[in-house]
Amino acid sequence: MSEPLIQLQGICKSFGDTRIYHDLNLDIFPGETLVIMGGSGSGKSTLLRVLMGQLKIDAGNVLIRGRTLDEMNRGELDSWRKSVGVLFQSGALFNSMTLRENLALPVREHTDLDDETIDLMVQIYLQLVGLREHIDKLPAELSGGMKKRGGLARALMMQPRILFYDEPTAGLDPVSTAQIDELIMNLKNKMGATSVVVTHDMQSAFKLADRLALLFDGKFAAVGSVEEFRTTTNPLVRQFVDGRLEGPFVNPSDQCSYKAQLLGRKINEVPHGQKTT
Amino acid sequence: MRAAIEFVGDFFYLLLDTLRAIMPALSNGRGRVLAWRNIWMQMNRIGVESIPIVCLVMFCIGAILAMQIAPELARFGIVPVTADVVALATFREMGPLVSAVVMTGFGGAAIAAEIGTMVVGEEIEAMEAMAIDPIRFLVVPRVLAGMVMMVCLTVLGDLAAMFGGLVASALLLHLGALQYVHHALAILKVGDFLTGLVKAGVFGVLITAIACFLGLKVRGGAEGVGLNTSKTVVFTIVALIVVDLIFTSVFFYLGV
Numbered sequence: 001m002s003e004p005l006i007q008l009q010g011i012c013k014s015f016g017d018t019r020i021y022h023d024l025n026l027d028i029f030p031g032e033t034l035v036i037m038g039g040s041g042s043g044k045s046t047l048l049r050v051l052m053g054q055l056k057i058d059a060g061n062v063l064i065r066g067r068t069l070d071e072m073n074r075g076e077l078d079s080w081r082k083s084v085g086v087l088f089q090s091g092a093l094f095n096s097m098t099l100r101e102n103l104a105l106p107v108r109e110h111t112d113l114d115d116e117t118i119d120l121m122v123q124i125y126l127q128l129v130g131l132r133e134h135i136d137k138l139p140a141e142l143s144g145g146m147k148k149r150g151g152l153a154r155a156l157m158m159q160p161r162i163l164f165y166d167e168p169t170a171g172l173d174p175v176s177t178a179q180i181d182e183l184i185m186n187l188k189n190k191m192g193a194t195s196v197v198v199t200h201d202m203q204s205a206f207k208l209a210d211r212l213a214l215l216f217d218g219k220f221a222a223v224g225s226v227e228e229f230r231t232t233t234n235p236l237v238r239q240f241v242d243g244r245l246e247g248p249f250v251n252p253s254d255q256c257s258y259k260a261q262l263l264g265r266k267i268n269e270v271p272h273g274q275k276t277t
Numbered sequence: 278m279r280a281a282i283e284f285v286g287d288f289f290y291l292l293l294d295t296l297r298a299i300m301p302a303l304s305n306g307r308g309r310v311l312a313w314r315n316i317w318m319q320m321n322r323i324g325v326e327s328i329p330i331v332c333l334v335m336f337c338i339g340a341i342l343a344m345q346i347a348p349e350l351a352r353f354g355i356v357p358v359t360a361d362v363v364a365l366a367t368f369r370e371m372g373p374l375v376s377a378v379v380m381t382g383f384g385g386a387a388i389a390a391e392i393g394t395m396v397v398g399e400e401i402e403a404m405e406a407m408a409i410d411p412i413r414f415l416v417v418p419r420v421l422a423g424m425v426m427m428v429c430l431t432v433l434g435d436l437a438a439m440f441g442g443l444v445a446s447a448l449l450l451h452l453g454a455l456q457y458v459h460h461a462l463a464i465l466k467v468g469d470f471l472t473g474l475v476k477a478g479v480f481g482v483l484i485t486a487i488a489c490f491l492g493l494k495v496r497g498g499a500e501g502v503g504l505n506t507s508k509t510v511v512f513t514i515v516a517l518i519v520v521d522l523i524f525t526s527v528f529f530y531l532g533v
Contacts, residue, residue, distance in 0.1 A: 052406050081408040092403035095394070106407045109414075151403075158407075 003066070005030045005162070005194055006051065011060035012218075013043075013050070020046060022218035024060070033188055033195040035205045037240065038215030044198040045089065047215070048164045051196070052086065053077050082110060085160035089167045091151030093139040099126065100135045103154050110158065125153040129183065145176040152183065163187065165197045169204050181207055202241060206230070214240060291412070291490045292482075295420055298413040315418040323384035323419070323485070324426025328433060331379045335434035338371050339363055339441025347450050356450055360460035363442035368469045372435040373427075374521055377480035380427060381513045385488040388419055389509035392492025393502035401493065416489045420482055427481025428474050435473065468533050476524050480517055487513045 004027035011024035020043040028034050038044045049055040050062060053069045062069045064080055072080065093102045103122040107113060113121075126132040129149040131142075139147055148168065155163065168184065169177040181204050187193050188208075199205055205212060206226055213223040214237055222229070222237045229237060239247030302312045342363045350358050392415060395401050404411050439461060446452035491505040491512070 049402070054402060054405055078408040081406055084406070086403070086406040088399045088403055088406075090399055092399040094400055094403075095398060096391075106409070109407070109409050 002030060004028060004063075005065060007061075007063040007066075008050075009061045009063065011050065011062070012058045013046070013055070014058060019218055021057070021060075024219055026213060026220055026223065028194065028196060030194050031192055032210040033184075033197065033208050035197045035199060035209035035212045036215060037200055037202075037205055037212060039200070039240075042215045043218070044200075044215055045166050048086065048166055048196070048198060051164065052081060052084065082106075082158055083160055084162045084164060085155030085158065086164045087148065087152045087155045087166060087168055089170065090144075091139070091147035091149075093142075093147055093150050093154065095139050098136050098138055099131065099142075099150050099153075102139070102150065103157050106154065107157050121157060125156050126150075128156070129153045130179070145172045145180075148172070148180065149183075152180070156187070159191075160193070161191070162194045163196070165195065165199075167199055167201075168197065169199065169201050177201070177204060184208055202243070287494075288487070288490050291416070291493075292486055294412045295416050295486065298410065298417050299421070302413045302417045312413075312418060315414075316422050319418045319422035320426050323380065323388070323422050324430060327376075327380050327383045327426075327430055330383065331376050331430050331434045332437040334375055334379055335367075335372065335437035336441035336444075338375055339367060339438030339443075340445035341441075342366055342371070342438075343442040343445040344449060347446070357452060357456055357460050359446055359450060359452065360442065360457040361464040364439065364461040364465050365469060367438040367442075368435055368465060368473045370473075370521075370525075372431045372438060373473050373477040373480055374517065376430040376434040376477065377427060377484060377517050378514060380423070380430060380481070381484050381510055381517070384423065384426075385484045385509050385513050386506050388485060388488035389492040389495075390502055390506045392489055393495035393505050396493060396495045397498055397502060411493070416486070416493075419489055420485045423485030424478050424481040427477045427484070431473060431477035435470075472524075472528050472533055476521065479520060479524070483516055483520060484513050487516060 006028040008024055008026040011021045013019075013021045024047075036044050036047065046055065050057055053062070053072070064072075067076075069077070069080075093099070094105070097105070100119070100122050103125060104118050107118050107121065123132055123135065126135055129152055131146060131149055131153065134142060134146065134150075139150065142150060152165075152168070163184075165184065168180050172180065184195065184197065185208065188195055195208075197205070197208055206229075209226050211223065211225055212229045213220045215221070216236060222232065222234055224232070229241060232238065236248050238244075343359050346362045347356055347359045350356055350362075392401075395415075401411050401415075404414065443454055443457050446457050447454055488509050491509045495501040495505045
């Protein structure tokens, strides 16, 4: 296999007392589509922010083509960010700007192309995601799925070779989901882009992925090909893939003792509360 | 206490970053056109909309000052000196301060709410991910626009207050308009006008920078936006008065 494009080495990160990552390791290779799965609140989306250098980690290294994010200066970090297209969960379109202005912004900021050329590019990319007739609408006038597609078009404007998708299909109807999946597949096949997709939509995950990684309890519990994920006997992966209730996989919120908390409150706090009423 | 020091420290870091980003924002090729367009837009939004309110408020302040001070002066038989007092108080103090308070309500709150909403909507994150520096793209144009418009507003406000004083003097104190203008012009020095404008420029930076700072600090949804918007108004007014005190002390010491 070729040299990894992105390497995560021993990443640790906590927010206050909440531990998000504990010794996280992963290699991402050029041209592959890696799908990262995990429960809600397991730090999937946060991982994309770590990769973009937007969130400081407590320990470990993020290496981009062999260089750590920490040793990069401002210019290097900017050129790394410019080479990546990010689709945010909500689309993250700028609400004060029309779709046209949203798409034009990164190109206007980073290139010397004239306005006509930029406008042509905007129309091409909006056509690609099927939003050309909405070009002069503000994000508030678009549906959730349209915002996501708009966000995708904007992420593509700088013609990135690397794409990060944060839950690209969450909250969309099956047809829109299929459309987005199709777009992602096309981008991969036509542009040879490296993609990192964060999702918990199993159907999309199996359709898109070259490799899958399951994030659990601050680590990657399993990393492997689609075939390996389908046939594995790893109980954690099985539970997640099959969507079963019983198993080692629990929601982070279920981890602390619910009963103890309820009882504790009953003994300590209720009488106190009654006094005040 | 520690939190307060950290807060002020963070704010000064933002000011430093803003200063550092001003030159690149205005000078490098393509970005320059955008930056100027952006500043122009912000000047319209922050400043132009405040003009009628500033003029109305300052007109009233001028009239109030005249009516408050005239009876005292009448005891000494020097009613025409009303114009002197109104002129000095307005140009040195009330003009910049009251215009700044109006702009805080108009521009400051709007900026904090706008940027706060952008934070909540992942827009700032998206901007960073596109290698667009939010300080350069959002803060610099607002701070520069705030500085320029605050100076303009103060000039207009000064004139409105003088006019308010003149109307009150003419109607209630039977002081001739010509006499009023003559007195005001005789007492005012260029220094009075300039100290007012220097203050105004600093106030403009303060208002917009605090608003941007608290906007960027918004956490936790719509509630956070509301909280930081009202914080912006309170903190800005406190900061304005404190900075005003510092300025006045320095001018007093220097005898300007």
